Amino acid sequence: MARNTKRHRREPVRHPIPAARLKAMPRRPGFDPDNPRLPVFAVSGMAAALARCPVETVPLYAAVAVVHQAMSGAPVNTCVPICYQLATALEHLGFDSEVMAAYAEVMQGDIAHVSLGVRGRATVRDDFTTNGHVVLWAESFGRLLDPTIAQHPALLAAAHGGQDKQAAPLSVPVQGGRSTLLRGAVGAIRPPFQINYLIQPQYTAAFDPWLVKFSDAMEYGGLSLAHTTLGAIAGAADIRNLRELPQLYPRLGALLAGAEHLPAVPKQPPALWLELNESARTGQ
Structure with missing residues (x-):
């Protein structure tokens, strides 16, 4: 049974996305395996994808x-907070999504x-x-979206080696919807890697x-992300035709037109948000 997406507004974000992380930064030289972090980039490669993706996927x-821009230079192992934060933001914008436990195998030719x-x-853990x-x-x-696939050591090493595509989130269309997703392994190819997923929603409660x-912290970070996402969609409308969006997604159309409004982001973030934001910044 699908988890109730209404709960996402109460679900957690360990490392919410601070606005300061959206500033352009120079690429980090080298890679420290003892302190693995995602590559630093001035502009997320997802910006180009936003300009050319099918119009119905623009909000996603x-x-x-x-999120990807904010992850520039961030420590790895943030899949749980990032996915819950995305789910929260998407719900605010009128979309259904579900965080799911998963197991991913990464192949490179005959190398597992x-x-x-x-x-x-x-x-x-505690x-x-x-x-x-x-x-x-x-x-x-x-x-199926894996926003933190680049945390995998092989992909991370390739990304730091100059293969920028390996640092990008992975989005996989699934014909047949959720039932197909749960029927067996779902695969994606990102040369030279093949990534196979086993989705396990029965274990998400862990x-x-x-x-x-x-x-x-989740509500603060997710709501902030929803507001920033609206701005990104408005920016995309300056470079491509998005007139279909209000017909496709009435809730989103009302938000973009100002007929409806997202809740205001509190001026004072929760104390735990500040603690976790510092943790994300230092990698501790």
Whole structure:
């Protein structure tokens, strides 16, 4: 059974997206395996994808572009907070999505690299690190989204080696929807890698400790992301024709036209948000 997307407004974000992270930064030289971080880039490559993606996926790609830009230089192992934050923002904008536990195998020809996540129920430790992995099923768009696939060591090394595409989120169209997604492995090719997913929503409850602790931080970060995503969509409308969007998505159309409004972002962020934002900045 699908998790109730209404809960996403109460679900956690360990590392919400601060506006300061959207500033352009020079590329970080080298790669430190003892302190693995995503590459630093001046502009997310998702901006180009936003300009050319099918119009019906623009809201999803806009949210992902904002997230990806904010992840520049961030520490790895942020799949849980990023996916829950995206789900929260998408719900504010009128879209259905579901965070799902997942196991991902990465192949390179005959080479089987280490996997992301575990088969079965993941463990969330006392410090809220985990051996698990999560992805986002974007129901409204029929896509499986892995915004943090670049945390995989092989892809991360390739990204730091100059293969910028390996740092980008992965979006996989799934014909047949959720039932097809859960029927078996879903694969994606990102040369020279093949990534195979086993989606395990029956084990997503393993991450419920996040839901208990980080609810206020999630709501603040997710709502902030929703506001920023609206701005990104408006920006995309300056470079491409998005007149179809209000007909496709009435809630989004009303928000863009000013007929409806998102809740205001609180001027004072929750105390836990400040603590977690500092953790994201330092990588501790």
